Amino acid sequence: MIKLTETVLNGLALGSVYALIALGFVVIFKASGVMNFAHGSLLLFGGYVTARLHDAIGFIPAVLVGAALAAALAGLVQLLATRGLRGAEIHTLTILTIGVDVLLSTELNRQVGADYLTMGDPWGADVTRLGSITVADARIASIAVAIIVIGAFFAAFRWSRWGLSMRSAAADPEAAALMGIRLDRVRLIAWCVAGALAALAAVFLAAFPAPGLDRTTSQIALSAFPAAILGGMDSAVGALIGSLVIGLTAAMAAGYQNELSVLGAGFSDVAPYLVMVLVLLVRPTGLFGSKELTRV
């Protein structure tokens, strides 16, 4: 029972970090129709900035600067896509993000090298004991921060002018343009928001019990990919639920790997994809993918 509780808490912590990544993925997809394959390197970039700056300016300012620079970089990718390649097909832009990913990750790998960069986070290797349950403070912090940030995101999505512009533009770009909504601006903000969320996720991915930020951190963003697909790719709620499902699955598979050893070592890496495939077999549009809501 103790182990189960710990595993579930770990799963929720992992899921909350995935949610930060998957939400960004979904926001970009909703706004511009592009699958952003550069999301992992954007995340690594944000984390790298934080890791380099925290000694000089302190942890919280470093996180904020990291998020701001990742947002700016994501915005730059979007500007490049719309200004430089105006009128290009969505598929072309998706391929473009692969190119951006290669460029960014190559340079970041060169900078990071074989090191593990610390984030300078205040939680360090501290743990909290509740009775006989032991949880890393960094995991509790990641759940708390994710709840606040994701809550703010959903509130903005639901009530703010940007959120409404975003939902309208995703539903029907031309009709939204006819309402005077500036599609370019909506997309730009979507990319920036996604970049900032990814940078925030990097901080928690690199925190204890992970050894720190290294060049494989960006690959973890790949695990958020099944979360977004599972949720339906164009649904923010779906991304959140999908992330929790994937996080719990991964934590369970890792926590009980001795019991699951029949399935082979490293099953926890495969488990998220297995869940994704199973869900898609039953619901091809994902858990919350858009259903047709029309009446002729």
Next chain:
Amino acid sequence: MSPPETEAEAEAETQVETEAGTLRVCDLHVSYGRSVQALHGVSLTVPQGRIVAVLGSNGAGKSTLLRAVSGTLALHRGTVERGTVHFDGVRLSGDAARSVAAGVVQVPEGRRIFGALSVEDNLRAGFLGSASRSRAELRAARERVFAQFPVLAERRRQAAGLMSGGEQQMLAMGRALMAAPRLLLLDEPSLGLAPLMVQRIAEIIREINAQGTSILLVEQNAAMALELSDRASVLDVGQVRLEGASADLAAADEVRRLYLGETYETGCGAPDADGDAAYATAASAPSVTGPGLTELGRWNG
């Protein structure tokens, strides 16, 4: 401002300054991609407070004309090659947000409401393009729309996609009215609606116009459009073939035969003849003249 190049443009410049609230489309040429020319020199005026109809068959260029005015050509890879669109003295240069800010709002063909959003959110979206950010003005605009369309008030929390076609058309019009337009562009508002609902929509258009909003109405339902409008133009393959007072057009043989479903009975030409041949003879020798009609060509639907 660059010096006007031709006398026609010089004339247009002076006119736009004097006619407040007027839409003036001047010698508009539009093409899609590099090859498909959709409009060949279309000119059109919508004076303040009037209803002007544009008729024409599929592919005549009606929607292209509206896109040029509302600034959405770029979304369809269309470009204005020549000509100008002015509203209230302001040149509309192909930016949808600027057209809305200038007071020109389009209700798109097929309604295009945001189906998954609630009725209220659809209306809020219609308010996004207006300069105001005040909540009081948003509420005031919404109350105006609810007064015009009580059914929307009843269904304000419902997903818009679940309403009937007529209600969706009302929502599309209400959404456009949220921006308090001075000129409303309506693209086929009667499309796919039952006859009774078409009647209702026509009444609503008249009410909106009575409140001081000019209307440019694009329709295939010529009977409805000619009844509603003060003046009308008939587009054919990207050119204005007929233009005149709606009552005159409704009485013109060409329009009656082609748009109002009446049989054509005159001695000139053979009505059953092959379309292209009949068109060729007619184009060289306009056969119909009437009061207030200009450039009457033989209509070939």
